[in-house]
Amino acid sequence: MSATNAHPPASLFIGGEYVEGEGPALDVRYPYTGEVIAQLREASPAQVEAATRAAASAQAEWAALRPVERGRILSRAVQIIHDRAEELARLETLDTGKPIQETRVADWPSGAEALEYFAGLAATVTGQMIPLGGDFVYTIREPLGVCAGIGAWNYPSQIACWKSAPALAMGNAMVFKPSEETPLGALKLAEIFVQAGMPAGVFNVVQGRGAVGAALVTDPRVAKVSLTGSVPTGRKVYAAAAEGMRHVTMELGGKSPLIVFDDASLEDAVGAAILANFYSSGQVCSNGTRVFVQDGLHDAFLARLAERCADVRMGDPLDEATQHGPIISPAQAEKIRAAIASGLAEGARLVCGGPGEGAFIPPTVFADARDDMTITREEIFGPVMTVLRFTDEAEAVTRANATSFGLAAGVFTRDLARAHRVVAALQAGTCWINAYNLTPVEAPFGGVKQSGIGRENSAAAIEHYSQLKSVYVGTGPVEAPY
Ligand code: NDP
Numbered sequence: 503m504s505a506t507n508a509h510p511p512a513s514l515f516i517g518g519e520y521v522e523g524e525g526p527a528l529d530v531r532y533p534y535t536g537e538v539i540a541q542l543r544e545a546s547p548a549q550v551e552a553a554t555r556a557a558a559s560a561q562a563e564w565a566a567l568r569p570v571e572r573g574r575i576l577s578r579a580v581q582i583i584h585d586r587a588e589e590l591a592r593l594e595t596l597d598t599g600k601p602i603q604e605t606r607v608a609d610w611p612s613g614a615e616a617l618e619y620f621a622g623l624a625a626t627v628t629g630q631m632i633p634l635g636g637d638f639v640y641t642i643r644e645p646l647g648v649c650a651g652i653g654a655w656n657y658p659s660q661i662a663c664w665k666s667a668p669a670l671a672m673g674n675a676m677v678f679k680p681s682e683e684t685p686l687g688a689l690k691l692a693e694i695f696v697q698a699g700m701p702a703g704v705f706n707v708v709q710g711r712g713a714v715g716a717a718l719v720t721d722p723r724v725a726k727v728s729l730t731g732s733v734p735t736g737r738k739v740y741a742a743a744a745e746g747m748r749h750v751t752m753e754l755g756g757k758s759p760l761i762v763f764d765d766a767s768l769e770d771a772v773g774a775a776i777l778a779n780f781y782s783s784g785q786v787c788s789n790g791t792r793v794f795v796q797d798g799l800h801d802a803f804l805a806r807l808a809e810r811c812a813d814v815r816m817g818d819p820l821d822e823a824t825q826h827g828p829i830i831s832p833a834q835a836e837k838i839r840a841a842i843a844s845g846l847a848e849g850a851r852l853v854c855g856g857p858g859e860g861a862f863i864p865p866t867v868f869a870d871a872r873d874d875m876t877i878t879r880e881e882i883f884g885p886v887m888t889v890l891r892f893t894d895e896a897e898a899v900t901r902a903n904a905t906s907f908g909l910a911a912g913v914f915t916r917d918l919a920r921a922h923r924v925v926a927a928l929q930a931g932t933c934w935i936n937a938y939n940l941t942p943v944e945a946p947f948g949g950v951k952q953s954g955i956g957r958e959n960s961a962a963a964i965e966h967y968s969q970l971k972s973v974y975v976g977t978g979p980v981e982a983p984y
Contacts, residue, residue, distance in 0.1 A: 508532075508540045508596045508597070508686055509540040510540065510686060513542035513543045513545075513689075513709050514545055514549060514553070514706075514707060514708055515705075515706055515707040516552055516553045516556050516706050516707075516708070517556035517560075517703045517706070518696055518703055520693075523542060523544050523545050523549065523710075524545070524546035524549055525710060525714070526543065527541065527542075528543060528544050528710070529542075530542060530597065530684075530685060530686060532596050532599065533819075533828045533830050534599050534818060534819050534820075540686060542709055543709070544682075544709050544710035544711065545708035545710050545714055550677075550708050550714060550717045550721065551721065553708050554648055554677055554721045554723045554724060556702070556703035556706055557704070557723070558723045560675050560701050560702060560703030561647055561648060561673070561674065561704070564673055564700075564701055564704045565645050568625075569624040570624065572670065572671060572673065573621040573671065574621070575695075575698050575699045575700050576667065576671060576698070577617075577618065577621040577622075578698035579617055579691075579694050579697075579698040580614045580617045582694045582697055582698055583614040583617070584614065587606070587610065590659070590690060591609070593686055593690065594609045594658070594659055595820060596686070597658060597684045597685075598655065598656070598658065598684055598782075598827075599783075599819050599827045599828040600782050600783070600819060601821075601825060602819060602820050602822060603823075603825065608657075608660070609657060610659050610663075612657075612663070612664075613659050613662065613663025613667075613691075614663065615942075615943045616660075616663045616664045616667040616668075616943050617666075617667045619667070620668050623668075623964065624671040627968075628643075629643055629970075636977050637975060637976050639973060639974050639975070640975070641971065641972050641973070642971040642973065643964070643968045643969075643970060643971075644969055644970075644971050645673035645674040646672075646674055646725040646967060647723070647725035648674065648676070648677065648723050648724050648725055648726075649665075649669045649674045649675070649724070649725065649726040650677050650718045650721070650724045650728070651665035651669070651677070651678040652719075652727065652729045652730070652731065652739065653680045653688070653730050653731075654681055654731050654732075654787075655785075656782055656785040656786060656830070657782075658681060658685075658686075659687030659688070659690070661730050662680065662687060662688040662691050665678065665958070666678065666691065666695075668966070668967045669726075669728075669967045670695075670700075671964075672967045674725075675704045675705070675706075676704070677706045678705065678708075679707070679708050679709070679710060679714055679715050680709065682709070682710065683830055683831055684830075689707055691705070692705050692706065692707045712735070715739070716739075719739055719742045719748075720742055720746065725748060726749040726750065726966075727739060727748055727749070727750050727751075728750070728751040728753075729752055729754075731753075731754065731755075732754060732755050732881075733755050733907075735754075736754040739752070740752060740955070750956065751948075751954075751955065751957075751958065752954040753947075753948060753954050753956075753958060754787070754952065754954045755787055755883070755907065755909070756787055756789070756881060756907045756908075756910055757791055757878075757880065757905050758778075758788060758791065758907070758909055758910040758911050758912070758930065759790060759794055759901075759902035759905075759912070759928070760774065760775060760778050760792070760793045760938060761898050761902060761913050761914070762775070762795045762799060762915075763796050763914060763917070763920065764796045764798035765917055766915050766916065766936075768803060771795075771799075771803065772806045773810075774912065774934075774938040775790070775793050775807060775887065777938055778790035778791075778887075778939055779791060779793075779865070779885060779886070780811075780814070780826065782827075783826060783827055783829055783884065783885050784838075784865075785829070785834075785883055786939065787883075787909060788909050788947075789910075790910065790911070790938055790939075791881075791882065791887060791888060792902070792905075793887055793888065793890065794891075794901065794902060795889055795890070795891060795892070796892055796893070796898070797891060804867070804869055807853070807867055807889075808867065811855065811867065814826050814864065814865055816862055816864060826862075826865065826885070828860075828862055829861055829862070834883070834884070835858075835860075835861060835863060835884075837882075837883075837884070838863055838884030838885075839857045839863070841877055841880070842856065842857050842863075842866060842877075842886060843857070845871070845875065845876070845877040845888070848875045848877070849872075850868040850871040850875060850877060850888070851868065851869045852866070852867075852868060853867040854866065863884055863885055864885065865885050865887075867887045868886070868887065868888045869889045871888045873890065873901055879905070895920065899928065902928060905951075906951055908930050908950035908952070909930060909931060909948075909950075909953035910931070910934075911928040911930035911933045911934075912933065912935075912938040913925055913928075913933070913934070913935050913936075915935075915936075921935045922935075929950055930949070930950065930953075931948045931953065931957070932948065932949070941959070942959075943959045943960070944959070944960055945960055946958075946962040
């Protein structure tokens with residue numbers, strides 16, 4: 503594939519085949535050069551409707567398969583993803599601008615692991631038998647029906663896999679809308695599912711901006727909406743879903759704390775802070791962007807961080823040596839630069855990085871920041887870390903929790919009792935001790951407070967893509983009062 507042509511056969515995938523969109527044009531740009539690499543069209547309202555209709559009519563047949571057969575098809579998809587790994591990594595890099603050294607190991611590989619995990623889990627889901635002394639009740643875990651998946655642009659293919667894997671394993675069908683910025687990976691996934699033997703219509707892709715997502719969320723056939731996006735979008739989508747009593751999973755933004763105590767390994771804590779802020783050019787929801795460092799380690803931490811950030815290799819994302827790629831879009835780069843400017847204007851000290859040029863913003867670290875500064879309070883979704891000094895444990899916990907977000911949190915210390923005590927007190931759905939931003943499929947992932955509802959990955963996700971039917975079985979005579 504040349505860097506200038508990532509054009510799929512058509513813009514949408516409905517009923518098992520590529521279909522050209524009938525809505526407005528949607529140009530896909532390679533974030534590194536800004537060149538148009540694919541010219542797509544959005545779905546028209548009639549096509550959104552056709553996609554949910556296709557999903558609804560395929561769902562019953564899909565749900566009627568033995569779970570082990572659904573699992574087998576998902577497993578075949580995993581194999582195809584592995585076979586096409588290099589092509590898929592390159593496409594992800596073109597779609598997102600993320601370095602190929604990341605997309606080879608993180609994006610599709612993580613998506614494939616989700617498919618592998620839920621393929622195996624599908625056949626293990628059972629109900630309960632509840633004895634009542636003669637009569638009894640049994641429960642059936644049933645699919646919800648048609649699920650709508652709506653994705654963000656930072657991990658487009660991983661998000662499509664993370665949402666479709668538990669949904670499809672449980673016998674649901676899905677209509678997925680990728681972010682308008684990164685529409686290509688989900689189409690590949692749809693193609694791969696069909697190649698793996700999945701019946702037509704079980705997984706469909708529509709393209710479009712927020713309005714297409716909004717139409718999907720309110721379609722009467724849709725029983726569940728799973729969104730990965732920002733908190734403001736989450737509020738709108740949750741409200742629209744509530745109108746129809748739809749189930750929701752909301753994976754939203756964050757402003758997560760990473761707390762580094764004096765006794766932590768300096769090198770590991772600095773490494774984790776880098777991973778927690780600069781991977782994918784900082785465009786990661788769970789990033790630990792408020793780095794609280796205890797007095798005794800504070801200065802050494804900043805000095806080592808600046809040293810290591812000076813070594814970063816920025817540049818062509820398709821170059822294997824590149825570690826730090828461009829920002830997804832000029833609009834997002836401007837938002838990040840505005841945040842950096844506000845940090846300077848509010849009096850924070852720039853330790854390294856800064857606004858950068860064009861599509862690139864280098865790893866940027868602020869020190870001497872206060873908790874009430876905009877850079878400390880608001881999600882930036884770019885490579886901007888704020889280092890905050892603290893003195894004692896109780897203070898660190900109180901300040902870490904003083905946010906409306908609650909996606910993730912990390913603690914670095916060699917004192918294990920303290921590590922567990924602090925994690926227990928932190929208001930976050932996903933926590934790490936002496937690690938950061940590792941999200942294995944075996945572990946539940948999701949947020950509390952404004953950062954979300956529900957969990958992705960792990961056996962917990964099964965509950966978010968199914969509902970319980972309770973069946974009472976009478977075994978004796980029926981006694982009526984008259
Ligand atoms: P947005 O909230 O802007 O968009 C998310 C998705 O929702 C996009 O596909 C968007 O479409 C769509 N959308 C927008 N408005 C509506 C609507 N009214 N109804 C239905 N769908 C709608 O997020 P970004 O794409 O900018 O992603 C960045 C955000 O995502 C950050 O806040 C980040 O923290 C969060 N995120 C959370 C993750 C998590 O797991 N918790 C993981 C990754 C990101 P379009 O883009 O086409 O307008």
